[in-house]
Amino acid sequence: MIVQHENIESFSFPDVCNEVSLTQPMMTTYMRQKSTQEFLMMNGASSKYFDPGDENQNSIYPPGTVPLEYQVAGHTFGDGKSELGMLKRKDGLVLKPIEKAVYGERELKFYQELQKATDPLSVALRSFVPEFHGATVLKMQEKDVRFIVLKDATFGFAEPCIMDIKIGRQTWDPEASFEKMEGERKKYAECKRDLGFCIPGFQVYRIATGKVLKLGKDYGKRLNKNTVKDALRLFLNAEAGLSRELMLQLLACLWRILCWYRSQRRFRFYSSSLLLVYDARKLRQCLRTDLPIRVNHQRPSPLKLSASTGSFNGGPLSPDHLASQGPCFELPSRSSTSSAGSLSPSVPSTPTTPSTYKPASCFGEDSWHVAFEKIRRTHSFINNYEKDLQSVKEDYSSQLDDLISADRPGSRDFWATVKMIDFAHVFPTQNDEPDTNYLDGLENLVNIFESLMEEAV
Ligand SMILES: Nc1ncnc2c1ncn2[C@@H]1O[C@H](COP(=O)(O)OP(=O)(O)OP(=O)(O)O)[C@@H](O)[C@H]1O
Numbered sequence: 001m002i003v004q005h006e007n008i009e010s011f012s013f014p015d016v017c018n019e020v021s022l023t024q025p026m027m028t029t030y031m032r033q034k035s036t037q038e039f040l041m042m043n044g045a046s047s048k049y050f051d052p053g054d055e056n057q058n059s060i061y062p063p064g065t066v067p068l069e070y071q072v073a074g075h076t077f078g079d080g081k082s083e084l085g086m087l088k089r090k091d092g093l094v095l096k097p098i099e100k101a102v103y104g105e106r107e108l109k110f111y112q113e114l115q116k117a118t119d120p121l122s123v124a125l126r127s128f129v130p131e132f133h134g135a136t137v138l139k140m141q142e143k144d145v146r147f148i149v150l151k152d153a154t155f156g157f158a159e160p161c162i163m164d165i166k167i168g169r170q171t172w173d174p175e176a177s178f179e180k181m182e183g184e185r186k187k188y189a190e191c192k193r194d195l196g197f198c199i200p201g202f203q204v205y206r207i208a209t210g211k212v213l214k215l216g217k218d219y220g221k222r223l224n225k226n227t228v229k230d231a232l233r234l235f236l237n238a239e240a241g242l243s244r245e246l247m248l249q250l251l252a253c254l255w256r257i258l259c260w261y262r263s264q265r266r267f268r269f270y271s272s273s274l275l276l277v278y279d280a281r282k283l284r285q286c287l288r289t290d291l292p293i294r295v296n297h298q299r300p301s302p303l304k305l306s307a308s309t310g311s312f313n314g315g316p317l318s319p320d321h322l323a324s325q326g327p328c329f330e331l332p333s334r335s336s337t338s339s340a341g342s343l344s345p346s347v348p349s350t351p352t353t354p355s356t357y358k359p360a361s362c363f364g365e366d367s368w369h370v371a372f373e374k375i376r377r378t379h380s381f382i383n384n385y386e387k388d389l390q391s392v393k394e395d396y397s398s399q400l401d402d403l404i405s406a407d408r409p410g411s412r413d414f415w416a417t418v419k420m421i422d423f424a425h426v427f428p429t430q431n432d433e434p435d436t437n438y439l440d441g442l443e444n445l446v447n448i449f450e451s452l453m454e455e456a457v
């Protein structure tokens with residue numbers, strides 16, 4: 001789609017890209033407002049710029065809400081298929097409409113049960129998903145619409161960069177009709193076949209050009225195993241120099257999710273996404289700062305994760321493989337994991353995750369150092385892989401020490417993270433096998449990130 005506006009120019013991918021000009025960093029706030037205005041116009045809202053706090057808006061949206069300006073994928077207002085899209089509320093929370101009852105109620109139940117659960121597997125999972133703030137009913141054009149209320153994954157970001165990565169070769173659930181299955185099979189075909197994931201959309205505040213680039217599913221559907229890396233580079237602002245600090249923050253999250261996913265036998269996540277987010281404003285500051293991250297490139301960099309180790313290769317993982325090569329924390333026992341589709345703590349089959357597994361939020365109160373120590377523990381493997389990783393870990397550790405060094409005030413703030421989203425097609429596991437559909441895609445994604453890490457400055 002091309003939108004005509006004085007602030008939109010330079011369509012490098014003619015039918016799929018909106019690039020908003022930001023000529024100077026100082027103009028960013030102004031331009032964000034402009035792009036919001038553009039976005040609202042596209043979605044049938046008032047042409048006047050307003051924020052969600054504006055009570056006098058003449059819009060079709062419930063008072064105190066606007067369409068989520070930074071929605072990069074999924075069902076959106078006026079996309080010709082769905083009537084509803086994501087909204088943003090003035091308190092910064094985002095609202096996901098329940099449009100298709102079965103899917104919506106399933107997702108709501110997933111969040112509700114996850115919120116109540118106290119078992120370690122669920123507690124860990126909770127740290128990977130957006131904070132859940134219940135459900136609410138709002139009137140939209142005379143109709144009552146129920147919404148799931150979530151924390152905005154980009155909350156507090158000045159220049160949010162967001163990428164939606166849908167994980168899994170199979171993006172339809174076991175109850176899908178034949179038509180739905182066929183439809184899904186054809187979409188993002190190359191990426192899903194070769195990598196086990198696809199990219200339905202992303203937006204990036206580009207440091208090299210000073211423009212906001214938004215690419216949607218038409219672009220994503222054309223990607224293949226070779227070009228996907230370019231899309232990631234674009235998203236990561238690699239033109240400005242791929243930042244090791246950014247990569248570490250994202251990789252740390254991806255590793256933790258991977259470790260969790262390898263250990264779990266409770267769910268099958270179909271058509272679920274990882275939302276990669278970071279703040280380009282912070283990235284720009286980080287790239288401008290000569291110390292200390294940039295001193296790292298003076299060291300010989302051993303940042304190569306050996307593909308020969310097998311652990312991150314995309315092949316299917318058998319339970320035996322997991323037992324011999326999996327994370328160093330023990331796997332839940334077989335008897336305790338079967339058929340546990342529910343997150344409720346009262347379900348007798350809740351896994352008894354051992355005490356060595358200490359879930360911790362990716363980011364938050366922890367310093368880089370503490371957080372990374374935890375990651376190091378959960379990312380350990382009980383074989384030669386451990387040896388292979390040793391030098392890598394040492395290098396990471398010193399980088400992380402650099403990152404929290406006292407002469408970088410504010411360096412403890414995290415400005416990139418990964419959240420698991422979209423649980424409309426989550427099903428209980430029917431056997432004790434790992435969810436290779438999701439795992440293959442996630443492992444391939446981690447592999448790509450690890451190889452990109454080698455390019456980081
Ligand atoms: N917690 C969140 N914070 C910020 N943005 C979010 C959040 N949840 C969703 N989004 C935005 O909304 C988009 C769609 O989200 P989601 O995948 O949950 O919707 P969907 O309509 O079910 O998608 P699909 O069509 O793939 O089923 C995401 O790509 C992201 O841009």
Ligand SMILES: O=P(O)(O)O[C@@H]1[C@H](O)[C@H](O)[C@@H](OP(=O)(O)O)[C@H](OP(=O)(O)O)[C@H]1O
Pocket residue numbers: 081100103171184187200217271424
């Ligand atoms: O990326 P695309 O091409 O937009 O494809 C959509 C995507 O697969 C969504 O996950 C799916 O939503 P569901 O969760 O509802 O299955 C939607 O189905 P829909 O067209 O039936 O809404 C598809 O159209």
